[in-house]
Amino acid sequence: MVTRPEVINHPVALAFRDPRQGQSVAACCHESQQHGIHPGMPLSEAISLCPDKLQVYPYDAPGDLEQLQHLATACKQFSPLVGVENIGTSFFRTGLSITDRQPQSLLVNITGTWSLFGNEQQVIRQVVRDFHRRGYTIHLAIAATTGAAWALSHFAYPRKPLGESSWFASFPAHDTDHTNTPSLAWILPSQHTREGLGELSPAALRIAEKTLQQLHQAGIETIATLYQLPRLSLSNRLGELLLKRLDQSLGAREECLDVYHSPTNFSVHQHLEHPTDNPQTIQWLILSLLESLAQSLTEHGQGVLQLDCHLQCVSRKTFQTSISLFEATIDPSHLDALLQMQWNHSFLQSPVQEITIVATCTAPLESYQRSLFHPLETDCFHPDSTSPQPQQPLNSRRLAHLVDLLSHRLGTGHVVRPRLRADAQPERAYQNIPWVTPGKQNRKRSLLHKRVSPDRTFPLPATRPLQLLSPPLRITFTVESANGPPSQFKYQQQHYCIEHTWGPERIETGWWRGPTIRRDYYRVQTTTGQRFWLFRERHHHHWHLHGIFC
Amino acid sequence: MPRDQKTSQNTPLIQALRQQIKPHTTEVPRQEAISSGCPGFDRILPGGSFRRGQLVEWLETGPGSGATTLALITAQQAAQRGGVITIMDREKQFFPPAAAALGMDSGNLLIIQAASCQDHFWALDQALRCPAIAAVWASLKHIEPRDYRRLQLAVEQSGCLGLFTRPMQVRGQPSWSQIQLLVEPQGGSCNRRWRIEVMRARGDRAGRAVELEMDETTGTLREPSHGYKTDSLHTPAQLASAAADGHPA
Numbered sequence: 001m002v003t004r005p006e007v008i009n010h011p012v013a014l015a016f017r018d019p020r021q022g023q024s025v026a027a028c029c030h031e032s033q034q035h036g037i038h039p040g041m042p043l044s045e046a047i048s049l050c051p052d053k054l055q056v057y058p059y060d061a062p063g064d065l066e067q068l069q070h071l072a073t074a075c076k077q078f079s080p081l082v083g084v085e086n087i088g089t090s091f092f093r094t095g096l097s098i099t100d101r102q103p104q105s106l107l108v109n110i111t112g113t114w115s116l117f118g119n120e121q122q123v124i125r126q127v128v129r130d131f132h133r134r135g136y137t138i139h140l141a142i143a144a145t146t147g148a149a150w151a152l153s154h155f156a157y158p159r160k161p162l163g164e165s166s167w168f169a170s171f172p173a174h175d176t177d178h179t180n181t182p183s184l185a186w187i188l189p190s191q192h193t194r195e196g197l198g199e200l201s202p203a204a205l206r207i208a209e210k211t212l213q214q215l216h217q218a219g220i221e222t223i224a225t226l227y228q229l230p231r232l233s234l235s236n237r238l239g240e241l242l243l244k245r246l247d248q249s250l251g252a253r254e255e256c257l258d259v260y261h262s263p264t265n266f267s268v269h270q271h272l273e274h275p276t277d278n279p280q281t282i283q284w285l286i287l288s289l290l291e292s293l294a295q296s297l298t299e300h301g302q303g304v305l306q307l308d309c310h311l312q313c314v315s316r317k318t319f320q321t322s323i324s325l326f327e328a329t330i331d332p333s334h335l336d337a338l339l340q341m342q343w344n345h346s347f348l349q350s351p352v353q354e355i356t357i358v359a360t361c362t363a364p365l366e367s368y369q370r371s372l373f374h375p376l377e378t379d380c381f382h383p384d385s386t387s388p389q390p391q392q393p394l395n396s397r398r399l400a401h402l403v404d405l406l407s408h409r410l411g412t413g414h415v416v417r418p419r420l421r422a423d424a425q426p427e428r429a430y431q432n433i434p435w436v437t438p439g440k441q442n443r444k445r446s447l448l449h450k451r452v453s454p455d456r457t458f459p460l461p462a463t464r465p466l467q468l469l470s471p472p473l474r475i476t477f478t479v480e481s482a483n484g485p486p487s488q489f490k491y492q493q494q495h496y497c498i499e500h501t502w503g504p505e506r507i508e509t510g511w512w513r514g515p516t517i518r519r520d521y522y523r524v525q526t527t528t529g530q531r532f533w534l535f536r537e538r539h540h541h542h543w544h545l546h547g548i549f550c
Numbered sequence: 551m552p553r554d555q556k557t558s559q560n561t562p563l564i565q566a567l568r569q570q571i572k573p574h575t576t577e578v579p580r581q582e583a584i585s586s587g588c589p590g591f592d593r594i595l596p597g598g599s600f601r602r603g604q605l606v607e608w609l610e611t612g613p614g615s616g617a618t619t620l621a622l623i624t625a626q627q628a629a630q631r632g633g634v635i636t637i638m639d640r641e642k643q644f645f646p647p648a649a650a651a652l653g654m655d656s657g658n659l660l661i662i663q664a665a666s667c668q669d670h671f672w673a674l675d676q677a678l679r680c681p682a683i684a685a686v687w688a689s690l691k692h693i694e695p696r697d698y699r700r701l702q703l704a705v706e707q708s709g710c711l712g713l714f715t716r717p718m719q720v721r722g723q724p725s726w727s728q729i730q731l732l733v734e735p736q737g738g739s740c741n742r743r744w745r746i747e748v749m750r751a752r753g754d755r756a757g758r759a760v761e762l763e764m765d766e767t768t769g770t771l772r773e774p775s776h777g778y779k780t781d782s783l784h785t786p787a788q789l790a791s792a793a794a795d796g797h798p799a
Contacts, residue, residue, distance in 0.1 A: 394681075395632075395633070395681055395682035396682065398680050398681055398682040399634060399680065399682035399683070401680075402676060402677065402680040402682065402683070403660070405676055406662060406673055406676060406677075409669065409672070409673075410662065410663075410664055410665070410669055410673060411665075414662065414663045414664060414665065415660070415661075415662055415663075416661050416663065417656065417657060417658075417659050417660060417661060418646035418656045418659060418661065419656070420646060420647055420650055420656050426645070426647075429645075429647045430645075430646045430647055430656070432661065435660065460651060460766060460767060460769075461648075461651045461652050461653075461764065461766060461767075461768070461769030462742060462764065462766040462769075463651070464645060464647050464648040464651055465645060465648055466618050466619060466622065466644065466645055466648045466649065467618070467643045467644070467645060468643055468644075468645035468648075469643060470642070470643065491613070492613070494612070499737055499738070500740060525737065525742075526614070526737065527737045528611075528612070528735060528737055529615070529616075529734075529735025529736045529737040529738075529742075529743065529744070530612055530613065530614035530615055530616075530735055531614045531616070531735075531742065532613075532614050547645065547648075548613050548614045549614050549616060549619065549742075550610070550613060550614060550615070550616070550617065550618040550619070550715070
C-alpha cells in the first residue's frame with residue numbers, strides 16, 4: 001500500500017500458490033476481512049465473496065523480507081541493536097498462512113537509549129511518527145523482555161489496556177492519508193510483566209500450533225493458568241519449548257537478539273578535478289578504482305558477482321554499464337577487461353568528471369589451498385600425470401574467466417548449457433540455460449571434478465540425431481513406398497536411396513500443449529551408410545527431414 | 551651407419567646450425583594421451599592415441615556420415631579426467647539429448663552459439679586457449695591458413711583437444727591439424743559402421759585404415775566381428791542352447 005496508494009480503502013489480497021489447494025490468499029487487508037476473507041482461504045472463494053472489488057496481487061516473500069530488513073536499518077536511529085525476528089522450524093502464530101512462515105516483526109533493544117528521547121512514551125511517539133511518515137501503521141510494545149514485547153504487540157489487541165499495569169496509546173494515521181487503521185502501542189513496566197502476560201492467550205508465547213491445540217483441549221486459555229501448573233509436568237507433556245518460551249517472556253531465561261547488519265555497500269568513487277575524455281586515462285582510472293574496490297572486498301572475504309560502472313560527463317549525461325559474472329571474483333584486470341568490452345569510447349561526447357563503481361551483488365570468495373607438489377602457477381597439463389586433477393582450482397577460475405568473456409561479448413543467451421527434459425517431442429526435449437545468470441553464483445563446484453557417467457534414462461545413442469533441423473525440412477521423394485518411408489528422397493540436390501529403416505516411432509502431444517503433434521518417426525540408412533531422421537505428419541502425410549545423424 | 555657419418559653429426563658446424571634453427575622451431579612437449587576408446591582405432595593413430603594439444607580433422611563425405619558422432623565420442627574420452635566439452639553451434643542445430651545418449655554429461659557442455667562468423671572464430675580461439683576445456687568441437691567449412699595456425703598455437707598452449715568436422719572438399723589443402731581422418735560410412739549393415747582412414751598424421755605415416763562400428767546400446771566403438779554373430783548381446787535362443795549344452799553362452 002506504500003507503493004500503491006490507489007488500493008487504499010479497497011479490499012486487497014495477496015495470492016500465492018499453495019501446493020495442495022492451488023491459488024490461495026497469503027494476506028489481506030482489514031477491508032477484505034470485513035467481507036469474510038482470511039489468509040489461507042482459496043483465492044476463488046475470496047473472489048466470490050467480493051466479486052467486483054477485490055484486488056489481487058502476487059505475494060512477494062523475498063520482497064517482503066527485503067523491505068523488513070530495510071526498515072530494520074531505518075530503526076538504527078532508535079538503537080544500534082535492531083534485529084529481525086527469528087522464525088524457527090515451528091510456526092507460532094495462529095491462522096497458519098504463508099506469511100506466518102516469514103519474519104514480520106522487528107525487535108529493538110532500547111536499554112540505555114530510551115533516556116535520550118526523554119522517556120519510553122516519547123520513544124513510542126518518535127517510532128510511530130517515523131513509521132507513519134514511511135506510510136506504515138504499526139503495533140508497538142515496550143516490555144522488559146523480548147518475549148513479553150512480542151506477545152503484547154501481537155496479542156494485546158483488541159484488549160487494549162492490560163489491566164491497570166500497562167500504558168496504552170492509539171495513534172490515528174489520518175495525517176498520512178495511507179490508511180484509517182491506527183497504530184497501537186503498549187508499555188508494560190518490568191515489575192508487572194507477569195500479571196500483564198497472564199491475561200494473554202498461550203499463543204502469545206510463540207509456541208508450535210500442535211502445543212497450542214493441546215493446551216486448548218486441556219482448557220488452558222490464558223498464560224496465567226500455566227503459572228499454576230507444575231513445571232515438570234508441563235515439560236513432560238507439552239515439550240521443553242513451552243517452558244523455555246515462558247521463562248524467556250518472564251525474564252527467567254536469556255534470549256539473544258540477532259542483530260541485523262545491513263549489507264556493506266561496496267562502492268568506489270572518483271571525482272575528477274580536471275574532466276577528461278582521454279580513453280587511456282579513463283581506463284587507468286577505472287582500473288585503479290577496481291583495485292581499491294578489490295581491496296575493500298578482500299577485507300570482507302567477498303567477491304564481485306555483479307558490477308555497475310557509472311561515468312558522469314560534464315554535460316550531466318551519465319553512462320552506465322553493468323557486468324555479471326559466472327563466479328565471484330576480485331581480479332581487477334579481469335573486471336576491467338569485461339568493462340572495456342562493454343564500453344565504446346566513441347559515445348563520450350563530453351569529458352568525464354565523475355566515475356563511480358558499485359558492486360551491486362557480491363558473494364563469498366572461494367579459497368583454494370595451494371598444493372605442495374603441484375603449484376597453481378603451472379600452465380600446462382602434465383603428461384602422464386597420475387594424480388587425479390592437480391590444477392582444478394586454477395582451471396575452475398580459468399573456466400569462469402572464459403565464460404565471463406564469452407558471455408559479455410556474445411551475450412549471455414549465446415553461451416549456454418542444456419537442461420534435458422523428459423519430453424518425447426524433440427523440440428521440447430531440452431532447454432538451453434545461460435551459464436551466467438545475473439546476480440547469482442552460477443559456478444558448480446563439482447563441474448571440473450566430476451567424472452562423467454552416462455545417463456541411461458535417455459534414448460539409445462543410435463535413436464536420436466546430433467543435428468536437429470528447426471523447423472523440420474519438408475522433403476520431396478522420388479520413389480514412394482506403400483508402407484513406411486519412401487525408398488528414395490532428395491535433400492540438398494542429392495538423391496538418397498534408403499537401404500534400412502527403423503520405425504515407426506510414434507510421437508504425439510496432448511491437446512493441452514497447443515497445436516497437436518502427431519508424427520511417425522523413421523530412422524533411415526542410405527545405401528552409402530548415411531543416416532537421417534524422417535517423420536510423416538499423420539494429419540496430411542507429408543514427409544519431413546527432422547534430424548541428421550551427422 | 552658409417553662411423554665417419556656418425557661423427558660428422560657432432561661437428562661444431564652442425565651444432566651451430568642446430569642452435570640457429572632452434573628458436574624458429576616449436577618444440578611441443580609430449581602431452582597426455584587420450585584413447586579413442588577402441589583399441590583398433592588407437593592402432594591407426596600416430597603414437598597409438600590422440601594427445602592433448604592436438605587439432606584433429608574429421609573429413610565427412612556428406613550429411614549423416616557420422617563424423618561428428620565420432621568426434622564427440624573422442625571428446626567424451628578427453629573429458630574422462632575432468633574438463634568441459636565445448637560445442638561451437640553457430641547454426642543452433644545441436645541436439646543435446648543425442649549427446650547425452652552418447653554418455654556425455656549435459657551439465658558439462660558449454661554450447662556457444664555465436665551470431666556472426668567473426669564472433670564464432672573469436673569464441674573458438676578463446677575456448678581452445680582455455681586449459682579448463684577438455685575438448686572443443688566445431689564444424690569448419692573454410693578457414694584461412696593464418697587463422698588455422700593461430701588455433702594450433704592456442705591448442706598447443708592450453709593442452710585442449712580441438713576436433714573439427716570438415717567437408718571432404720578440403721582434402722589435400724594445407725592444414726595445421728596434427729591428424730586428418732577420413733570418415734566413410736559403410737552401408738550394407740544394420741549396425742552403424744565406418745571406415746576410418748588416416749589421411750595425414752604429423753610425424754607418422756598416413757594411409758592406415760580401420761573399420762569400426764558403434765554399439766547401438768552403449769554408444770561405444772568396436773571393431774566389427776565378421777562372423778555370424780554381429781550383436782554383442784546374446785539372443786534368448788543362443789542362451790537356451792548354451793544352457794542345454796551345459797556351458798554358459
